[in-house]
Amino acid sequence: MHRWRVGRVLLSLLVVLPLATPATAGATGGIPEVHRLAEAVTQAMADFPGEYSVAVEDLTTGAQWLLNADRRYHPASTLKLPVALYALEQYRAGEIGWEDLIEYTERDVEPPVGPFETAAFGNRFPVGDLVGWSLSNSNNIAVNMLGRHLGWGNIELWTASIGGRLTHEERLPRASALDVLHWWGHLHRLAQEDPEVAELVVQPLRDVTYRGRISAGLPEGIPHLHKYGSYDGNYHDSGIVYGDRPFILVVMTDGAPLAEADAAIARVTAAVYQVLTESPGTNPEPVQVVKALLDEVGPVPY
Numbered sequence: 001m002h003r004w005r006v007g008r009v010l011l012s013l014l015v016v017l018p019l020a021t022p023a024t025a026g027a028t029g030g031i032p033e034v035h036r037l038a039e040a041v042t043q044a045m046a047d048f049p050g051e052y053s054v055a056v057e058d059l060t061t062g063a064q065w066l067l068n069a070d071r072r073y074h075p076a077s078t079l080k081l082p083v084a085l086y087a088l089e090q091y092r093a094g095e096i097g098w099e100d101l102i103e104y105t106e107r108d109v110e111p112p113v114g115p116f117e118t119a120a121f122g123n124r125f126p127v128g129d130l131v132g133w134s135l136s137n138s139n140n141i142a143v144n145m146l147g148r149h150l151g152w153g154n155i156e157l158w159t160a161s162i163g164g165r166l167t168h169e170e171r172l173p174r175a176s177a178l179d180v181l182h183w184w185g186h187l188h189r190l191a192q193e194d195p196e197v198a199e200l201v202v203q204p205l206r207d208v209t210y211r212g213r214i215s216a217g218l219p220e221g222i223p224h225l226h227k228y229g230s231y232d233g234n235y236h237d238s239g240i241v242y243g244d245r246p247f248i249l250v251v252m253t254d255g256a257p258l259a260e261a262d263a264a265i266a267r268v269t270a271a272v273y274q275v276l277t278e279s280p281g282t283n284p285e286p287v288q289v290v291k292a293l294l295d296e297v298g299p300v301p302y
Contacts, residue, residue, distance in 0.1 A: 031063045040271035050255030053177040057248040075175040076229025080134045098128040110140040135204035177250040184248045213237035217269025235261035
């Protein structure tokens with residue numbers, strides 16, 4: 001697999017370094033538009049007031065483009081994806097049933113309550129429902145119940161086994177853009193190998209109603225899945241964009257106001273989509289900077 005790593009932006013200079021591995025030594029491509037991507041993302045994030053990381057994978061070739069992708073953030077609700085994926089792998093292995101019931105307890109409570117508004121402690125809910133609510137509605141209670149039942153330590157070990165390690169530091173979760181890229185890559189491969197089972201996670205992602213960030217940066221009607229996250233100045237989005245040239249995109253930010261992060265993630269999405277869908281051999285059009293206004297897409301849930 002070809003991987004192009006891009007270091008931090010220093011003195012406004014973006015340097016692209018191909019890794020000299022047997023798979024890449026002497027190669028002239030990877031993502032052929034590597035320099036164009038660097039230019040487009042730099043333009044999209046110009047004057048961004050916080051830290052940010054970007055990871056892109058071309059799902060046709062497996063080539064990656066990474067910018068500051070090893071920086072670790074609080075992943076916020078993006079961590080609901082690996083929890084759902086671990087539940088799915090436990091189901092595939094016969095360790096749990098999708099209809100197995102998990103008890104709702106006081107320690108699971110965290111807003112928004114959503115479908116638990118009228119629930120009483122001691123009520124039990126199926127694994128499949130909890131996975132669905134955690135992804136489609138980004139419900140925190142549902143993911144807390146899944147994490148408690150499955151074991152956060154088990155989930156972390158499993159994420160490390162697929163190359164996308166979720167960790168905890170001072171009792172707070174941590175993940176990088178490259179880690180999140182691996183989570184989506186796992187789902188993509190699973191959807192190819194076992195589409196019927198993968199659909200148990202894919203369908204709730206299709207049902208996501210929040211249309212900001214990645215969704216706001218794509219042309220209308222472009223099919224995609226995404227899982228966003230917001231926590232204490234950390235604003236992220238990640239997902240798979242489908243089409244003639246499907247790709248994974250992860251954008252993670254820290255330290256910028258919510259509205260600026262929302263708009264920046266949409267701009268990066270538009271820039272990456274434009275670069276990767278340009279016809280080879282044509283003169284590239286100037287990257288269009290899109291504006292995503294909070295009142296157009298609604299507030300991000302969590």
